Amino acid sequence: MECSQQSTTSNQMAEYEASYDDNATVSRRIERLSLHLNPMEKPHNGGLDLVQCAARAKMKVNMEQLSIYMRGKYRDDVQQSVYDYFNSKPELQTPIEISKDEHRELCMRQLTGLVRECGVRPLRYVVEDPSKYFAILEAVGSVDMSLGIKMGVQYSLWGGSVLNLGTKKHRDKYFEGIDNMEYPxxxxxxxxxxxxxxxxxxxxxxxxxxxxxxxxxxxxxxxxxxxxxxxxxxxxxxxxxxxxxxxxxxxxxxxxxxxxxxxxxxxxxxxxxxxxxxxxxxxxxxxxxxxxxxxxxxxxxxxxxxxxxxxxxxxxxxxxxxxxxxxxxxKRFAATLGELVGGRVGLAYSSVGVLKIAVIIAVRYSLLRQQFGPPKQPEISILDYQSHQHKLMPMVASTYGFHFATLHLLDIYSEMKKTHDEQLVGDVHALSAGLKAYVTSYTAKSLSICREACGGHGYAAVNRFGSLRNDHDIFQTFEGDNTVLLQQVAGDLLKQYKEKFQGGTLTVTWNYLRESMNSYLAQPNPVTARWEGEDHLRDPKFQLDAFRYRTSRLLQSVAFRLNKHSKTLGGFGAWNRCLNHLLTLAESHIESVILAKFIDAVQSCPDESSRATLKLVCDLYALDRIWKDIGTYRNVDYVAPNKAKAIHKLTEHLCFQVKNVAKELVDAFDLPDYVTRAPIGMQATEEAYSLYTQYAGF
Incomplete structure (x- = not known):
């Protein structure tokens, strides 16, 4: 009897799905026909307007408002004062060709000049306003990455260890000398x-x-x-x-x-x-x-x-x-290392700054450079090629996502330093480890892609990709090797998973596991798995659910595998057997956090034009990541074949739309030409070739 009932239910479900497929096909055709007849009509999207499609007018971007919103509270006068100081001191600007010994002495003069002439007091900011300290760190890293690291050694590491691991007698004795560079x-x-x-x-x-x-x-x-x-x-x-x-x-x-x-x-x-x-x-x-x-x-x-x-x-x-x-x-060891987490926070934030410079140069050059085109017509810019858009536009979107995620990290780090709240300490430790690992690895790969995107001219030292790539590469290793840091994130997730099923509480950063673990671990809905409308695919809830579903599945499966293998291999052997799985889990989780903070930033943006622009970029980040791991979603039937195809098509379309506003998006990073310092990456692109040829001696 039970088997008969199951059979009947299965038949009914099959008939329902077939009916749904027919209805969905009809609905799609009606929707597409209506858009042809009335191209200005826009589907409803939960309060967030959809960006106009390619057939419509180019989106208008209020770059000034977008730039102000991007700056937030971390880009204040102190950062501009750093830029102005070095711009006014040509003798302190790092030349393209310089020996190791000369570079070291120049770097020391840059740092002492910044402190003693410009009036910057980094160690005081470390104590009183960490956000201001990290803003300075990003600015000096833009001037010379060696200077940023030397400043980090002096103030985050040497100074930070005295402040955070010592007591009053140490601060009284060493603080001023460290701050004014008397005690390097x-x-x-x-x-x-x-x-x-x-x-x-x-x-x-x-x-x-x-x-x-x-x-x-x-x-x-x-x-x-x-x-x-x-x-x-x-x-x-x-x-x-x-x-x-x-x-x-x-x-x-x-x-x-x-x-x-x-x-x-x-x-x-x-x-x-x-x-x-x-x-x-x-x-x-x-x-x-x-x-x-x-x-x-x-x-x-x-x-x-x-x-x-x-x-x-x-x-x-x-x-x-x-x-x-x-x-x-x-416990003493954990407390000691926990107090040194500021170095990882600084590296994650600074790595985004490096990525911004590379993206600015690559995008501006790609808009400037023209090559090939239709017969007997002017050549087109290389950013008009779909392959070039595929290289750079998801990178632009990721840069925006990383920007908002690292701002969130700065927020909770600053709050942690003020309150010493135990929950925040755990959050900052895990999130700084994950973001440092994820962002620095992404930036390292992107620097090579940006160099390639600029062809032969990207290989010229004056256009900076070589020095940016070489200087940034070690970001993946120091302050914690990225592979080790991702394992820390995975270990923390497993701890939270265990506590979830033992009735414990979960910390703030991972609270989506507490709220939604059961639903994410349920079988995918066969109906929503087929939804392919643009309004659905661009719905933040669908995007975030997809990211979190993947993370929850990975967490559940690796927990099962570890339990199974530990019986025969022991704890260490089981961990090593599942290591690649654990690293994928950590990366998936960090991507979920990045998307969540990106969506928050979109919805919090007060300017309508900027909000629409950020929504477009956020959608590209989300759908590009889903498409890149589409095999995972297909394997568990979270996404049906028709939906996978729709995601791919929409991702390519969003790349095209972002291309149309790419100049405005990189200009909104608000980095002056004397900071980016690459002839092919000038804001006034018509001057780029003339500056480049002047550098060569013409």
Missing amino acids: GCFAMTELHHGSNVQGIQTLATFDPITDEFIIDTPNDGAIKWWIGNAAVHGKFATVFAKLILPTHDTKGTSDMGVHAFIVPIRDMNTHKALPGVEIQDCGHKVGLNGVDNGALRFRSVRIPRDNLLNRFGDVSRDGKYTSSLPTIN
């Missing part, structure tokens, strides 16, 4: 044999109760501190991460208290010579960022006062007793 310093965490696995570092800091000092030692060559910015030439101090070793009265003789941070002077304040026991070597010429003096440090029984332990999370008394508010080595 380093951040000595990475070792020759240990990078991402910080808990595995081997440098030792052994307490000597007789002299009340720590003895810093490099026990073997593998423990040499490596790639330490500011160490090779300019640094006078270093925050050294080492294992804190205390003497004991038991048979072991010593006790390892885990990784802690120590302030270690490395050069004499007057003579600038290396201090006794400190060996400094130059890491040499690099692929990029040669304005940063990366060095290697070895310590041979270097003695420092007990007060040089940065003791916020753990302290040692005069008699050698250890105290901490945190009960375990792992």
